[in-house]
Amino acid sequence: MNTIVLKFGGSSVADNIKLNVVAEKIISLKKEAKNIVVVVSAQGKTTDRLIKEAQELSAVPDEREMDMLLSTGEQMTSSKLSILLNRKGCPAISLTGWQAGIETNLVYGSAKIKEIYTNRIEKELEKGKIVIVAGFQGINERNDITTLGRGGSDTTAVAIQAAINADKCYIFSDVDGIYSADPNMVTIAKRLDEISFDEMQEIADAGAKVLHNRCIQIGKKFGNDIIAKSTFSDKGGTRVCKGIETRDVKSIVKNDGLITVIMNNKKGVTAEQGYVIYKNLLKENIIVEWFERDSDSFKFRIKKAELNKVQALLDRKFSEYEIVLEDFIKLTIVGYGIIQDNVILNKTMDILKEYNVEVIKVSLSQAKIEIVVNDISSETMELLHKKLIRKER
Amino acid sequence: MNTIVLKFGGSSVADNIKLNVVAEKIISLKKEAKNIVVVVSAQGKTTDRLIKEAQELSAVPDEREMDMLLSTGEQMTSSKLSILLNRKGCPAISLTGWQAGIETNLVYGSAKIKEIYTNRIEKELEKGKIVIVAGFQGINERNDITTLGRGGSDTTAVAIQAAINADKCYIFSDVDGIYSADPNMVTIAKRLDEISFDEMQEIADAGAKVLHNRCIQIGKKFGNDIIAKSTFSDKGGTRVCKGIETRDVKSIVKNDGLITVIMNNKKGVTAEQGYVIYKNLLKENIIVEWFERDSDSFKFRIKKAELNKVQALLDRKFSEYEIVLEDFIKLTIVGYGIIQDNVILNKTMDILKEYNVEVIKVSLSQAKIEIVVNDISSETMELLHKKLIRKER
Numbered sequence: 001m002n003t004i005v006l007k008f009g010g011s012s013v014a015d016n017i018k019l020n021v022v023a024e025k026i027i028s029l030k031k032e033a034k035n036i037v038v039v040v041s042a043q044g045k046t047t048d049r050l051i052k053e054a055q056e057l058s059a060v061p062d063e064r065e066m067d068m069l070l071s072t073g074e075q076m077t078s079s080k081l082s083i084l085l086n087r088k089g090c091p092a093i094s095l096t097g098w099q100a101g102i103e104t105n106l107v108y109g110s111a112k113i114k115e116i117y118t119n120r121i122e123k124e125l126e127k128g129k130i131v132i133v134a135g136f137q138g139i140n141e142r143n144d145i146t147t148l149g150r151g152g153s154d155t156t157a158v159a160i161q162a163a164i165n166a167d168k169c170y171i172f173s174d175v176d177g178i179y180s181a182d183p184n185m186v187t188i189a190k191r192l193d194e195i196s197f198d199e200m201q202e203i204a205d206a207g208a209k210v211l212h213n214r215c216i217q218i219g220k221k222f223g224n225d226i227i228a229k230s231t232f233s234d235k236g237g238t239r240v241c242k243g244i245e246t247r248d249v250k251s252i253v254k255n256d257g258l259i260t261v262i263m264n265n266k267k268g269v270t271a272e273q274g275y276v277i278y279k280n281l282l283k284e285n286i287i288v289e290w291f292e293r294d295s296d297s298f299k300f301r302i303k304k305a306e307l308n309k310v311q312a313l314l315d316r317k318f319s320e321y322e323i324v325l326e327d328f329i330k331l332t333i334v335g336y337g338i339i340q341d342n343v344i345l346n347k348t349m350d351i352l353k354e355y356n357v358e359v360i361k362v363s364l365s366q367a368k369i370e371i372v373v374n375d376i377s378s379e380t381m382e383l384l385h386k387k388l389i390r391k392e393r
Numbered sequence: 394m395n396t397i398v399l400k401f402g403g404s405s406v407a408d409n410i411k412l413n414v415v416a417e418k419i420i421s422l423k424k425e426a427k428n429i430v431v432v433v434s435a436q437g438k439t440t441d442r443l444i445k446e447a448q449e450l451s452a453v454p455d456e457r458e459m460d461m462l463l464s465t466g467e468q469m470t471s472s473k474l475s476i477l478l479n480r481k482g483c484p485a486i487s488l489t490g491w492q493a494g495i496e497t498n499l500v501y502g503s504a505k506i507k508e509i510y511t512n513r514i515e516k517e518l519e520k521g522k523i524v525i526v527a528g529f530q531g532i533n534e535r536n537d538i539t540t541l542g543r544g545g546s547d548t549t550a551v552a553i554q555a556a557i558n559a560d561k562c563y564i565f566s567d568v569d570g571i572y573s574a575d576p577n578m579v580t581i582a583k584r585l586d587e588i589s590f591d592e593m594q595e596i597a598d599a600g601a602k603v604l605h606n607r608c609i610q611i612g613k614k615f616g617n618d619i620i621a622k623s624t625f626s627d628k629g630g631t632r633v634c635k636g637i638e639t640r641d642v643k644s645i646v647k648n649d650g651l652i653t654v655i656m657n658n659k660k661g662v663t664a665e666q667g668y669v670i671y672k673n674l675l676k677e678n679i680i681v682e683w684f685e686r687d688s689d690s691f692k693f694r695i696k697k698a699e700l701n702k703v704q705a706l707l708d709r710k711f712s713e714y715e716i717v718l719e720d721f722i723k724l725t726i727v728g729y730g731i732i733q734d735n736v737i738l739n740k741t742m743d744i745l746k747e748y749n750v751e752v753i754k755v756s757l758s759q760a761k762i763e764i765v766v767n768d769i770s771s772e773t774m775e776l777l778h779k780k781l782i783r784k785e786r
Contacts, residue, residue, distance in 0.1 A: 016450055019450065050469070053409065054472075054476055057412065057476045058476050058477065058479070058480035059480075060480075061480070064486070065472045065475045065486075066472070068468065068489075069468075069469055069472035069473060072465035072469050075461065075462075075464075075465050079447075079458045079459070080446065080450055082458045082461075083447050083454040083459070084451065086454075086455045086458065087451035093457070094458055096461075099536060143513070145489075
């Protein structure tokens with residue numbers, strides 16, 4: 001092979017011992033590939049720690065400044081890994097997002113990559129160096145640092161693969177591939193050998209902390225396979241590719257990271273008011289999953305992680321409303337074509353009924369069934385998995 | 394006043410509580426000055442921690458990569474302080490060294506500022522923002538991040554003052570000015586109200602961890618006073634300025650951060666060999682205080698902090714020599730004109746004799762007496778101070 005891109009996640013680079021495993025892995029892959037670009041995340045819980053420290057300073061930290069702060073995590077990892085590789089006699093150089101030519105749009109906190117100017121990366125590869133790029137970040141036209149959102153290093157890797165036309169892109173983490181459910185929750189979850197981009201997209205959208213959303217879109221757009229593997233084992237792995245749609249359930253995802261915000265106004269509410277609220281949410285780059293108007297309330301669903309920001313906005317501009325927060329669980333059953341008959345949906349409803357799970361809402365699309373419930377136990381999740389996912393494949 | 398530059402040291406920004414004190418100080422100064430540029434160091438022991446982590450990965454970390462790593466410390470502080478000021482309703486923006494237009498030469502680890510392109514700083518000041526610059530760092534013509542050496546944030550501040558023609562530059566730290574000796578060591582040490590650039594330079598050269606060397610040079614060059622003050626008190630302070638030379642002893646500095654390296658070769662050594670060794674040390678940007686050739690050895694003095702680097706060089710290129718390391722203490726007695734008679738030197742020698750301090754070497758220059766000794770107790774330091782420094786001034 002000529003060129004490969006490797007991405008190592010936060011838990012793979014969490015400390016110096018793990019960095020050493022990563023360095024050895026890179027050195028062994030150097031025998032197979034002439035050019036290697038490595039993309040790294042921040043070490044372990046670094047990003048969480050920085051967010052926490054910032055939130056102690058401000059409940060709603062300025063977003064440009066947050067990107068400035070958070071981008072340091074990946075920069076630290078990249079330079080450390082480069083120090084280690086150089087010490088092992090393997091020439092390497094670390095590059096920040098802006099040094100790697102990654103230009104994004106103007107959105108802070110969840111910027112999109114517009115363009116990658118690859119000349120620096122290519123120049124360093126030509127010198128025979130392993131190029132280590134700080135993931136998750138770029139630079140915008142104001143010369144300010146932006147970040148791509150949680151998990152954005154995946155996107156950095158796949159976007160670089162496309163930009164430099166690399167042969168393969170490996171996403172290394174502490175799990176050995178994509179599973180049919182979160183193995184920490186569902187003991188019988190199994191690893192998938194292959195999954196299509198569209199199904200993978202639904203799994204990521206559903207809130208599973210696997211591949212970053214944008215990374216799958218870019219892989220699909222350029223038709224480049226993404227290989228998810230374990231840093232700590234040569235076995236296993238899942239290939240995300242064009243694939244064949246099998247009408248099987250591929251994955252069941254439980255998402256408890258969302259919350260419903262209800263804005264009550266006894267005087268009643270108008271469509272015009274709804275428009276103003278919605279526009280304000282969008283202006284602050286809040287991802288609104290769903291927005292609804294009743295006679296005297298608005299309801300909308302957001303990520304719990306964005307609740308502080310939303311609450312600050314509501315306090316500031318819409319203090320006349322009474323705010324109620326409602327917790328819920330979103331189940332997503334992913335599989336291309338599974339809604340073409342009602343077999344899966346029937347089985348699911350029966351199980352949920354049997355276990356007294358209160359179904360609040362169901363919605364269907366080509367590659368998934370989405371069910372909003374009040375709560376769901378591990379036992380019920382196990383049973384759903386057992387009944388819906390084919391054993392042999 | 395129109396424009397002021399404030400620099401806050403690592404211990405002044407060590408945690409969120411201290412950052413809050415700094416933010417309040419900036420807000421109160423905003424009433425006096427239209428434009429404020431703030432330069433910050435890394436928080437508390439961040440730089441030390443990063444150096445330690447890097448040295449666990451490599452005894453001699455690649456210098457370009459070290460700069461990449463260490464520069465994150467100041468970037469984190471700058472964005473945090475900006476988050477806090479914005480939350481307090483005081484518009485602020487953080488800038489890295491490269492965003493602030495600080496261009497340096499190509500030396501890593503102790504780069505010199507070549508030029509400051511002030512357009513971004515000035516644009517943000519015009520918008521009414523407090524501009525917070527990550528100290529200690531810049532960018533070189535290769536588009537790589539460089540650092541200015543320990544204490545380099547002082548230099549960033551004074552260089553920005555000169556570049557934007559600011560009215561005043563305050564260097565804030567956890568001490569309320571420059572002292573006649575390290576107050577942690579000499580209990581009767583007193584704060585100086587004023588000191589000349591030249592004397593200050595000698596104190597810094599002598600190894601006192603006060604102002605960064607280059608910062609004093611820049612202050613002197615542009616004739617801009619530097620005011621050293623405490624972050625946590627409005628009282629006190631020392632003005633570093635052109636000043637009047639008084640022929641008084643201003644300060645006594647004890648430096649235990651140096652070491653003598655002796656390279657023995659039983660076959661004898663030649664001037665040519667000495668030249669090659671010296672050139673190699675210079676090539677690696679080692680600061681060699683002093684270099685000497687005997688019949689069968691070379692001796693030279695370096696900073697203990699650079700010992701790893703030197704040892705790696707000697708192992709690699711000069712393994713035929715037997716290496717001996719010799720600890721010592723360097724005392725520097727600073728005062729412009731104090732060597733114009735022998736009064737101070739006489740008193741000093743008598744005390745050292747009385748306390749059995751072994752004098753290895755004495756050297757004189759216009760503004761200082763330098764004495765190399767085997768060791769010196771706190772008691773002897775106190776007595777030296779009592780006898781040499783005038784009580785009333």
